[in-house]
Amino acid sequence: MNSTTTTTTTSNNITTSFTDALSYYIVCSISAGFGLIAIILCLMIIILVKRTKPRLHTIRHLLICNTCIASIFYCLMQSLNYAFLIFLPGETSDVGCRWRGYFAYMSISASIYSYLVQAVSRLFYSVSGTKHQKLITFKSHYIMISIHWLVVIILPLPSVITTDIYFRPGLLCWVPFKHTLHVLYTVCAYYLTSIICITIIYVYIYLRVKRARQHAANMLHALHDKRDLEVLRNIVILLAIYISGGIPTIIFLVSSLETCYLLGIVTFTFTVVLEKIFTIILDRDLRITVRELIWHKNRVLPFAVIQPTIRYDLDRTRS
Structure with missing residues (x-):
């Protein structure tokens, strides 16, 4: 009787383990597929910006390309973590897991803080564009991008300095929820800080535009502020799409529902695809460029242009 019970229990454990492995394999494969699509879209945007002169050779599109580079880095790091989870389960090193967690958190903060750089740029244009011309030059924005990447390299250092991240079978290398202080740090440093700053900048520019409408003495300046508000609104929309990918993971941390954990793996990269499509x-300029490119490739020559060629070929055949 005991032998039968033990055999049944072992069989159930093997079945459960196989089901979990299959679930991870399917979910991670889908997520990696979305990551590949996102990388292709990012590369397409970067190539279009580089090749389209002078329409897309602007500071705004430079910052969009910076966000695309951060998104490519994000998708690559997520796919790498999935590869270790599925194909290299024997890699149980805690140190290796900490470094994977470090690069994962670095890629997350790189993407989110790239939107903060865009928001600060709009703030410079709105407030200091006429008084401090140096703030709206390409050189100053290259410096901002350099600072952006320096910050995102420093922020996730607690992941490798502490021992809070360690190998856990069947789970990605994140900070466990039991390390409350470290989890709060990840939430504040990687998410809340940038979101709060972007919100403050958005509210400030909105109030500035509202005052400009009330005192419409300088219509040109009012139109410029309206353009800043439009661009900043797009930044907020794209950031909201990007952040929504982490909602299932947050629900998992609160409820411990495995379904939310698996769903979160997919939404991480799926929302990046959506964000690039909405980009x-x-x-407007990028949309027009893509539309012109598609229209040019699918354009059909009119019959009046083709007809002389056909007649010329017929005459050669008859002769």
């Missing part, structure tokens, strides 16, 4: 849709 093309919301940015």
